Amino acid sequence: MNKGKLVVIGGDAAGMSAASKVRRAQPDREIVVFERGKHTSYAACGMPYYIAGQVSDSDQLIARKPEVFREKQNIDVRILHEVIKIDTEGRRVEVKNLEDNRTFWESYEELLIATGASPIRPDFEGIESDGIFGLSTLQTGIDVFDYIEKNSPKRAVIVGGGYIGIEMAEALLDLDMKVTLFDMAPQVMTTMDKDMADLIADYMRDSGVDLYLNEKLEKFESKNGTVTSVKTDKRNEDADLVILGMGVNPNTALTDGTPIEAGVKGAIKVNKKLQTTVPGIWAAGDCSESYHLIKKEQTWIALGTVANKHGLVAGINLSDGDMEFPGVCGTAITKFKELEISRTGLSEKELEESGIKFKTATIESRTRSGYYPGSDKITVKLIAEESSGKVLGGQIVGFPGSAKRIDTIVTAITAGMTAQNIVDLDLSYAPPFSPVWDPVQTAARRLV
Amino acid sequence: MNKGKLVVIGGDAAGMSAASKVRRAQPDREIVVFERGKHTSYAACGMPYYIAGQVSDSDQLIARKPEVFREKQNIDVRILHEVIKIDTEGRRVEVKNLEDNRTFWESYEELLIATGASPIRPDFEGIESDGIFGLSTLQTGIDVFDYIEKNSPKRAVIVGGGYIGIEMAEALLDLDMKVTLFDMAPQVMTTMDKDMADLIADYMRDSGVDLYLNEKLEKFESKNGTVTSVKTDKRNEDADLVILGMGVNPNTALTDGTPIEAGVKGAIKVNKKLQTTVPGIWAAGDCSESYHLIKKEQTWIALGTVANKHGLVAGINLSDGDMEFPGVCGTAITKFKELEISRTGLSEKELEESGIKFKTATIESRTRSGYYPGSDKITVKLIAEESSGKVLGGQIVGFPGSAKRIDTIVTAITAGMTAQNIVDLDLSYAPPFSPVWDPVQTAARRLV
Numbered sequence: 064m065n066k067g068k069l070v071v072i073g074g075d076a077a078g079m080s081a082a083s084k085v086r087r088a089q090p091d092r093e094i095v096v097f098e099r100g101k102h103t104s105y106a107a108c109g110m111p112y113y114i115a116g117q118v119s120d121s122d123q124l125i126a127r128k129p130e131v132f133r134e135k136q137n138i139d140v141r142i143l144h145e146v147i148k149i150d151t152e153g154r155r156v157e158v159k160n161l162e163d164n165r166t167f168w169e170s171y172e173e174l175l176i177a178t179g180a181s182p183i184r185p186d187f188e189g190i191e192s193d194g195i196f197g198l199s200t201l202q203t204g205i206d207v208f209d210y211i212e213k214n215s216p217k218r219a220v221i222v223g224g225g226y227i228g229i230e231m232a233e234a235l236l237d238l239d240m241k242v243t244l245f246d247m248a249p250q251v252m253t254t255m256d257k258d259m260a261d262l263i264a265d266y267m268r269d270s271g272v273d274l275y276l277n278e279k280l281e282k283f284e285s286k287n288g289t290v291t292s293v294k295t296d297k298r299n300e301d302a303d304l305v306i307l308g309m310g311v312n313p314n315t316a317l318t319d320g321t322p323i324e325a326g327v328k329g330a331i332k333v334n335k336k337l338q339t340t341v342p343g344i345w346a347a348g349d350c351s352e353s354y355h356l357i358k359k360e361q362t363w364i365a366l367g368t369v370a371n372k373h374g375l376v377a378g379i380n381l382s383d384g385d386m387e388f389p390g391v392c393g394t395a396i397t398k399f400k401e402l403e404i405s406r407t408g409l410s411e412k413e414l415e416e417s418g419i420k421f422k423t424a425t426i427e428s429r430t431r432s433g434y435y436p437g438s439d440k441i442t443v444k445l446i447a448e449e450s451s452g453k454v455l456g457g458q459i460v461g462f463p464g465s466a467k468r469i470d471t472i473v474t475a476i477t478a479g480m481t482a483q484n485i486v487d488l489d490l491s492y493a494p495p496f497s498p499v500w501d502p503v504q505t506a507a508r509r510l511v
Numbered sequence: 512m513n514k515g516k517l518v519v520i521g522g523d524a525a526g527m528s529a530a531s532k533v534r535r536a537q538p539d540r541e542i543v544v545f546e547r548g549k550h551t552s553y554a555a556c557g558m559p560y561y562i563a564g565q566v567s568d569s570d571q572l573i574a575r576k577p578e579v580f581r582e583k584q585n586i587d588v589r590i591l592h593e594v595i596k597i598d599t600e601g602r603r604v605e606v607k608n609l610e611d612n613r614t615f616w617e618s619y620e621e622l623l624i625a626t627g628a629s630p631i632r633p634d635f636e637g638i639e640s641d642g643i644f645g646l647s648t649l650q651t652g653i654d655v656f657d658y659i660e661k662n663s664p665k666r667a668v669i670v671g672g673g674y675i676g677i678e679m680a681e682a683l684l685d686l687d688m689k690v691t692l693f694d695m696a697p698q699v700m701t702t703m704d705k706d707m708a709d710l711i712a713d714y715m716r717d718s719g720v721d722l723y724l725n726e727k728l729e730k731f732e733s734k735n736g737t738v739t740s741v742k743t744d745k746r747n748e749d750a751d752l753v754i755l756g757m758g759v760n761p762n763t764a765l766t767d768g769t770p771i772e773a774g775v776k777g778a779i780k781v782n783k784k785l786q787t788t789v790p791g792i793w794a795a796g797d798c799s800e801s802y803h804l805i806k807k808e809q810t811w812i813a814l815g816t817v818a819n820k821h822g823l824v825a826g827i828n829l830s831d832g833d834m835e836f837p838g839v840c841g842t843a844i845t846k847f848k849e850l851e852i853s854r855t856g857l858s859e860k861e862l863e864e865s866g867i868k869f870k871t872a873t874i875e876s877r878t879r880s881g882y883y884p885g886s887d888k889i890t891v892k893l894i895a896e897e898s899s900g901k902v903l904g905g906q907i908v909g910f911p912g913s914a915k916r917i918d919t920i921v922t923a924i925t926a927g928m929t930a931q932n933i934v935d936l937d938l939s940y941a942p943p944f945s946p947v948w949d950p951v952q953t954a955a956r957r958l959v
Binding site: 112117259367479499 | 524556560565571572613743762804814817837838839840841843844845851882884912916917918921925927935937940941942945948
């Protein structure tokens with residue numbers, strides 16, 4: 064069954080995964096993708112490593128270029144084309160060609176909105192100065208890289224201690240800058256509990272980051288239009304480069320004034336099939352909601368893995384299949400220099416808010432057998448429902464070999480396992496890989 | 512409830528875990544442990560790394576020494592005491608003090624047999640020559656280390672390409688020996704399927720191991736009582752050090768002629784509570800059977816993790832608790848130089864024998880995002896039941912960061928997940944850790 068012309072807004076992970084999936088199922092269908100930037104299907108998560116010089120060419124971050132989609136998959140990808148209006152009644156979108164500024168209408172039978180998310184840029188004095196960057200599209204990463212190449216900044220200020228803030232702190236330290244990081248919260252990584260986040264903060268400070276928590280940004284000062292310092296409620300810090308890591312918002316301006324409803328945190332409201340509230344219109348990736356497996360409600364999580372899975376599910380439903388998005392656990396992973404960080408499920412903070420009674424175990428163990436070379440510290444926190452013992456969340460902070468262990472916890476949570484079930488698992492052990500009891504099991508043993 | 516005097520035969524992982532667990536639950540109970548060697552609670556799996564010089568002192572392999580058990584836990588551990596007879600009628604064991612060769616009888620209310628396993632030493636001509644070693648107790652590892660120190664062997668032959676064979680090949684290459692490995696099977700690592708084992712064999716050959724498969728050992732030649740060469744059905748290989756890695760057998764001579772029945776592969780028959788066929792007598796660790804979660808029958812697996820869990824379960828049941836051994840999946844992990852190797856569940860070979868219809872996917876992916884420094888090859892094989900899609904087995908061969916991913920498969924198999932369930936998992940992704948789709952999921956996607 065060919066449902067007619069498909070228009071996709073946004074040519075990154077979700078949009079292009081969906082378009083590719085539809086193409087494989089429906090070789091003859093007309094598929095048009097409008098992308099306002101120059102790039103398609105890129106690894107936004109790789110930008111900090113590109114900026115640090117660990118990835119030699121920004122092209123390496125691109126999984127597939129527009130011309131490849133056009134030539135190999137017969138997908139009509141039009142870069143530098145921005146959709147500026149959706150006419151849900153008339154089943155058409157208004158598109159602006161950013162090269163010649165001309166606009167035109169394009170009709171659709173089905174529409175997929177995959178517009179992504181953008182960094183929050185609060186309305187502080189001086190925020191439009193040169194040298195202040197958020198990271199979202201590949202182009203923003205290239206812009207930061209080029210700015211550093213051209214201006215050789217020495218003093219960097221990062222605002223926000225989340226994933227982007229932490230990864231950029233590593234990148235800019237690698238480039239021998241003096242790095243200062245501010246966060247208004249009393250901890251970095253607010254998706255983790257404070258005890259675990261404190262381990263990260265200590266290590267960041269030991270590694271040379273000037274880390275100031277509980278500090279509110281007030282304004283940016285500039286000279287000749289270029290940033291010179293960052294003022295908080297407690298200090299004034301010189302800066303010739305500023306990175307904004309204050310989170311992202313879903314790109315949903317297009318749906319304002321349409322019957323396409325907004326949901327959690329302003330993301331586009333979707334059901335598990337990724338249908339919006341308007342028949343024939345779908346949404347996927349960072350701009351749309353996701354089902355949370357543990358909270359058992361819609362949530363909003365902007366992450367590459369989720370965007371890819373959304374794209375797959377939307378692509379199946381847009382062609383001949385029928386699939387529900389399986390849901391997220393809230394899994395995330397990152398690192399700062401040698402320190403690996405991961406989390407999944409609900410934190411203590413989230414559980415307190417939800418009113419679920421829980422118990423927690425936090426243990427310190429080793430990444431390998433204690434006597435094996437390279438064995439190092441790993442801290443694992445496990446949280447389980449008090450009544451049932453069911454594991455609801457996990458957090459890991461530790462040295463190489465630590466963070467990917469979160470996948471065991473993700474799988475256990477998804478399966479509804481208790482802490483005892485985790486103790487019982489026949490996990491792998493050999494001295495180069497683990498103590499006899501894997502640290503995840505050591506934490507679980509404290510809960511039974 | 513204190514069930515009276517507990518005697519434990521064997522002072523390594525299973526025996527000492529059980530004794531410690533009983534002690535915590537029953538502070539006043541009399542607990543006697545007889546250990547025929549000099550060491551207790553040691554990490555036998557660490558021996559190859561000790562021999563290679565990566566672990567500076569054999570004491571580092573010892574988790575807890577006999578005097579610590581005596582002083583801190585009031586457990587009467589008697590090293591260099593060998594139990595030579597079990598009198599099940601009289602509820603007593605005959606013990607030989609190996610220092611003065613005197614024997615005595617010791618009574619028990621309950622008995623735990625944790626005698627471990629020993630390397631197979633087939634009755635080949637010359638096998639008793641000096642310079643030929645199996646690895647089992649910590650002392651055997653120390654013996655190999657000391658022999659190398661004293662004799663500086665240059666040409667090593669390893670017989671058997673299983674875990675011990677592979678780990679010792681790495682260790683002896685590290686010591687700059689010429690290393691030859693023979694196996695009578697057409698592949699190394701017979702617990703894996705041949706396609707995966709071939710990846711290992713290729714890498715071993717590339718790393719300088721002279722690897723000969725399909726070769727049968729015929730005899731050892733020696734001069735003045737010391738080994739000089741190994742003769743197979745195809746060649747004669749000079750050797751001044753030989754390591755036997757031909758597998759192990761459970762140490763069950765003690766139960767011969769008693770009503771304590773033997774089970775799978777001659778291991779002591781136990782139920783899930785680790786009770787033998789004689790009331791009041793328990794068995795745990797490498798000498799006893801284990802329940803196999805997927806085969807749903809008793810099996811025999813000699814591994815440190817299993818021994819530790821056996822010890823815990825036996826300890827609980829011997830004191831005031833009630834616990835069943837949760838079962839094994841057949842998980843194992845090792846490495847050869849940079850190549851990591853792991854497996855769990857059933858192999859194609861095992862499934863063919865069982866008559867279960869299955870489907871298989873083998874994929875090649877990357878350990879990290881392709882553009883991230885250090886990204887390298889990983890091969891994942893997943894096997895699922897044809898009718899239900901339930902995952903039944905997994906095998907991984909790849910470079911650093913590969914093998915511990917088996918734990919995700921272990922957890923999924925234990926939970927009864929299908930390949931689609933694995934695709935649906937919210938596994939962790941960031942460029943330093945994984946491609947967007949974890950390689951385990953990439954394999955699972957091929958099965959749905």
